[in-house]
Amino acid sequence: MSGRTARRRVLRISLPGGAGEPARAAERADLLAAEEPLGIRVGGEALTLTMRTPGDDIDLAAGFLVSEGVVAEPADIAGIMICDGQRCGHAGHDGDSGMGNIADVTLRPGLAVAAGLRRSFMTTSACGVCGKTSIEELAVASRFDLAADQARVTPEVLAGLPDELRAAQRVFESTGGLHAAGLFTAAGQLLAVREDVGRHNAVDKIVGWALRSGRLPLSGCVLLVSGRASFELVQKAVLAGIPVLAAVSAPSSLAADLAQESGLTLVGFLRGGSMNVYTGQDRVLARADVSG
Amino acid sequence: MSGRTARRRVLRISLPGGAGEPARAAERADLLAAEEPLGIRVGGEALTLTMRTPGDDIDLAAGFLVSEGVVAEPADIAGIMICDGQRCGHAGHDGDSGMGNIADVTLRPGLAVAAGLRRSFMTTSACGVCGKTSIEELAVASRFDLAADQARVTPEVLAGLPDELRAAQRVFESTGGLHAAGLFTAAGQLLAVREDVGRHNAVDKIVGWALRSGRLPLSGCVLLVSGRASFELVQKAVLAGIPVLAAVSAPSSLAADLAQESGLTLVGFLRGGSMNVYTGQDRVLARADVSG
Numbered sequence: 168m169s170g171r172t173a174r175r176r177v178l179r180i181s182l183p184g185g186a187g188e189p190a191r192a193a194e195r196a197d198l199l200a201a202e203e204p205l206g207i208r209v210g211g212e213a214l215t216l217t218m219r220t221p222g223d224d225i226d227l228a229a230g231f232l233v234s235e236g237v238v239a240e241p242a243d244i245a246g247i248m249i250c251d252g253q254r255c256g257h258a259g260h261d262g263d264s265g266m267g268n269i270a271d272v273t274l275r276p277g278l279a280v281a282a283g284l285r286r287s288f289m290t291t292s293a294c295g296v297c298g299k300t301s302i303e304e305l306a307v308a309s310r311f312d313l314a315a316d317q318a319r320v321t322p323e324v325l326a327g328l329p330d331e332l333r334a335a336q337r338v339f340e341s342t343g344g345l346h347a348a349g350l351f352t353a354a355g356q357l358l359a360v361r362e363d364v365g366r367h368n369a370v371d372k373i374v375g376w377a378l379r380s381g382r383l384p385l386s387g388c389v390l391l392v393s394g395r396a397s398f399e400l401v402q403k404a405v406l407a408g409i410p411v412l413a414a415v416s417a418p419s420s421l422a423a424d425l426a427q428e429s430g431l432t433l434v435g436f437l438r439g440g441s442m443n444v445y446t447g448q449d450r451v452l453a454r455a456d457v458s459g
Numbered sequence: 460m461s462g463r464t465a466r467r468r469v470l471r472i473s474l475p476g477g478a479g480e481p482a483r484a485a486e487r488a489d490l491l492a493a494e495e496p497l498g499i500r501v502g503g504e505a506l507t508l509t510m511r512t513p514g515d516d517i518d519l520a521a522g523f524l525v526s527e528g529v530v531a532e533p534a535d536i537a538g539i540m541i542c543d544g545q546r547c548g549h550a551g552h553d554g555d556s557g558m559g560n561i562a563d564v565t566l567r568p569g570l571a572v573a574a575g576l577r578r579s580f581m582t583t584s585a586c587g588v589c590g591k592t593s594i595e596e597l598a599v600a601s602r603f604d605l606a607a608d609q610a611r612v613t614p615e616v617l618a619g620l621p622d623e624l625r626a627a628q629r630v631f632e633s634t635g636g637l638h639a640a641g642l643f644t645a646a647g648q649l650l651a652v653r654e655d656v657g658r659h660n661a662v663d664k665i666v667g668w669a670l671r672s673g674r675l676p677l678s679g680c681v682l683l684v685s686g687r688a689s690f691e692l693v694q695k696a697v698l699a700g701i702p703v704l705a706a707v708s709a710p711s712s713l714a715a716d717l718a719q720e721s722g723l724t725l726v727g728f729l730r731g732g733s734m735n736v737y738t739g740q741d742r743v744l745a746r747a748d749v750s751g
Contacts, residue, residue: 173712173715175712177735177736178740179733182732190613190615199711199712199714201712202689202711202712202713204597322474322484343709344708344709344710395656397494398510419494420464420495421510422491422494441471442471444469448470
């Protein structure tokens, strides 16, 4: 079974404070975050490959398909099997496969990956996006309307989320090597946390869990990511119907642009009791004291 | 012209120390790291797409082709033009295109992207890698033999690199939103630094610059990355002939495995005067004092 961590020998070197003293070095065992490829197939045909931390692979595949606009409700997926090249099987109750690195998705009858999407993956989007830079051209259309989401969140609740996320990151604690995504209510209650070597995978695992438990769209929720906010992460939040995306670090320009277009509230640099709200500022209840 | 940063309005909120006091909020301008798609074409055919920070696009395309084992010396590339969908042109002296989001690469006569590689991109590697987890099956073969690289580096030099990299990160300073990669000699002299919203792009920009200036293989060099070390980054270092890869944060299991297989020295958690050496420990001159 593929674990989420892997043990390796390491030479730990520390430099002493005093000049001229030799460095101290000691061999010890160290836990690393596991990284392995997961191939996602739909209807027997390869769709994409991601380097991920094993675990929650069923959710990862399901969430990826939500993020690409292929599915939006539990019934859209007839089944997901985890295969190792020879054998396939259903995952355990926690979504862990323990079996292999292929997720084989069967969509409900009548639903298929759009030829355009499959082609865009087949050519890694290079043709479809070449020369396109506008949000309208790049973004995947969402079935959910974020602009209608009446969620409101206070700065106090937002400021407390990073500590809650960190406390819930079990694998990060042992490896220091994983991104995390946490889903919260607008009141700050933690609904789910997922960790992965790839930040996009951590979000897909959250979204896939939400799809499979019938929670989409994730109206009224806040998604917190441990790192930066890219275009891709904003797109995943929008496609899952999440009205507020908060990041501990900086957003990119295209992330802010897509958030603006989509009616998403984008919060960045959420740390140490302060934050930047880039878009959708009406959802953050701090307007009474606006100055400047 | 596409800039490396973009200005956006932001609501900055700070929570006061005292309980019950209202949050302070003020509108101000903020600089974000620019993120835009770059399509890479070879011989007129789409090969891949990456979300990157504009700038050094020619180097990015060249470095990507090194990382995939397509090219290894300057003469392998007959030319790279930057296009916007209608027009194409040569980049400025600093590699900035300012023209568009397509890099159109012409290889030297007789050289082509292997059908297998093109197919693996066309299917996003999902078939080729499905069910494969061994390093031998995943990794791209390198033309350079790292095991023969006699480079040696001291812990003192390594410990000083993160500060040097940070000092050289001009865009990060204004946006807080960019990964960086820095190339150093084993004596700690900075040779090049590149920044990007994607850490893999920052490394490709370094490698492409090195290819185009006739510096491959980068024997005796140390590559420092500002974040974590994934399988992909180790592969890029190996294909560029770099014997030492150091990361400020954690490596993944597959990164350590590929480094071991390839004879690469992999250093992680390089911060605050200490570091973990995962593989290739003979290159780090701290063995005299090994204990434990």
